[in-house]
Amino acid sequence: MENSTHTQTKVKWQCPSNIAIVKYWGKKNIQIPCNSSLSITLSNSFTEVEAELSAKTEDVPVQLAYYFEGELSDLFGRKVVKFLENNIDSFPFLNDHALTIHSTNSFPHSAGIASSASAFGAIALAMLDLAYGFQNKEIDDNFYKEASNLARLGSGSACRSVFPSYSMWGKNSEIEGSSNQKAIEIKDIHPNFQEMRDAILIIEDEPKKVSSTIGHGLMNNHPYAEARFIQANKRTAELVEVLKTGDIERFIQISESEALTLHAMMMTSSEYYLLVKSGTITAIEKLMQFRLERVIPVCFTLDAGPNLHVLYPKKYQEQVEDFINNELTDTYKKVIFDHEGTGPQKLDI
Numbered sequence: 001m002e003n004s005t006h007t008q009t010k011v012k013w014q015c016p017s018n019i020a021i022v023k024y025w026g027k028k029n030i031q032i033p034c035n036s037s038l039s040i041t042l043s044n045s046f047t048e049v050e051a052e053l054s055a056k057t058e059d060v061p062v063q064l065a066y067y068f069e070g071e072l073s074d075l076f077g078r079k080v081v082k083f084l085e086n087n088i089d090s091f092p093f094l095n096d097h098a099l100t101i102h103s104t105n106s107f108p109h110s111a112g113i114a115s116s117a118s119a120f121g122a123i124a125l126a127m128l129d130l131a132y133g134f135q136n137k138e139i140d141d142n143f144y145k146e147a148s149n150l151a152r153l154g155s156g157s158a159c160r161s162v163f164p165s166y167s168m169w170g171k172n173s174e175i176e177g178s179s180n181q182k183a184i185e186i187k188d189i190h191p192n193f194q195e196m197r198d199a200i201l202i203i204e205d206e207p208k209k210v211s212s213t214i215g216h217g218l219m220n221n222h223p224y225a226e227a228r229f230i231q232a233n234k235r236t237a238e239l240v241e242v243l244k245t246g247d248i249e250r251f252i253q254i255s256e257s258e259a260l261t262l263h264a265m266m267m268t269s270s271e272y273y274l275l276v277k278s279g280t281i282t283a284i285e286k287l288m289q290f291r292l293e294r295v296i297p298v299c300f301t302l303d304a305g306p307n308l309h310v311l312y313p314k315k316y317q318e319q320v321e322d323f324i325n326n327e328l329t330d331t332y333k334k335v336i337f338d339h340e341g342t343g344p345q346k347l348d349i
């Protein structure tokens with residue numbers, strides 16, 4: 001540790017996962033999205049990362065010991081090493097320090113929650129915090145912008161998790177300040193969409209059959225790709241307006257159509273595949289029927305998997321949660337009740 005004047009060799013960060021309403025699906029080199037996307041940052045579904053520096057003992061570009069839930073994890077550790085090596089200019093202290101990362105998730109492994117978003121969000125925040133320590137810089141607004149850029153380089157959707165509430169990513173000519181490099185927070189949110197609830201129905205808890213990386217790749221030369229990218233950009237811009245005006249009917253349409261369009265892209269790619277299960281379809285049908293009968297603004301979305309995210313405003317929490325706990329139990333194995341959150345936080349050690 002000689003030659004360093006900073007005092008911070010260990011930091012701990014918590015970063016939530018996010019659920020996209022307008023989906024990012026298709027990317028170009030170095031994690032540049034083919035279209036803009038917009039997501040809700042969650043609260044209870046998060047990753048905690050503790051990053052600690054020590055003296056380097058091996059002659060390697062990046063010396064990392066990565067622990068997930070207390071166990072050495074070579075598989076994810078290799079991804080993190082690649083991320084750190086590719087971005088060594090941002091972390092020059094890794095040239096003469098070894099790094100130990102301890103990572104834990106608040107949600108079960110393979111629960112169908114975007115764990116790479118919360119993991120790379122937390123890793124980017126912790127690593128940048130260490131870098132700021134070496135430069136004697138204070139955490140400010142710029143810190144989160146830089147962290148979002150770095151998180152993107154680990155996992156695209158992670159860049160949105162660095163901001164609270166609603167955030168969007170990807171250059172969109174209709175949205176001021178939007179960028180392919182980092183996400184921005186959408187701040188003008190109508191009360192209808194504040195404290196939005198997300199009940200995550202775990203319909204299957206097996207690891208993903210087809211990775212997001214393969215899925216994104218299949219959008220190259222996809223027959224419907226260009227139309228899809230145009231649609232997603234239009235919807236992102238429209239959703240920013242919807243969030244401002246409180247148009248919940250349109251929110252429901254965009255959310256559900258986006259979920260089905262994402263899966264339609266998978267089903268119509270050259271190597272087609274199907275991730276939804278019978279439980280997913282049954283839960284969707286029951287939810288639509290419930291909405292019709294009870295006139296409650298509840299809707300669904302899907303990530304790249306079979307698990308259903310049920311979205312509803314806080315004021316309908318009781319009715320919707322009764323419905324989930326009583327009418328949908330034969331469709332899922334477990335349910336995680338989550339909600340829109342306040343973003344990442346630095347934790348005391």
Ligand code: PMV
Nearest residue numbers: 020023024155156157212304
């Ligand atoms: O960040 P990635 O490469 O895991 O891609 C995530 C893509 C979706 O979760 C399906 C959609 C999104 O925008 O989060």
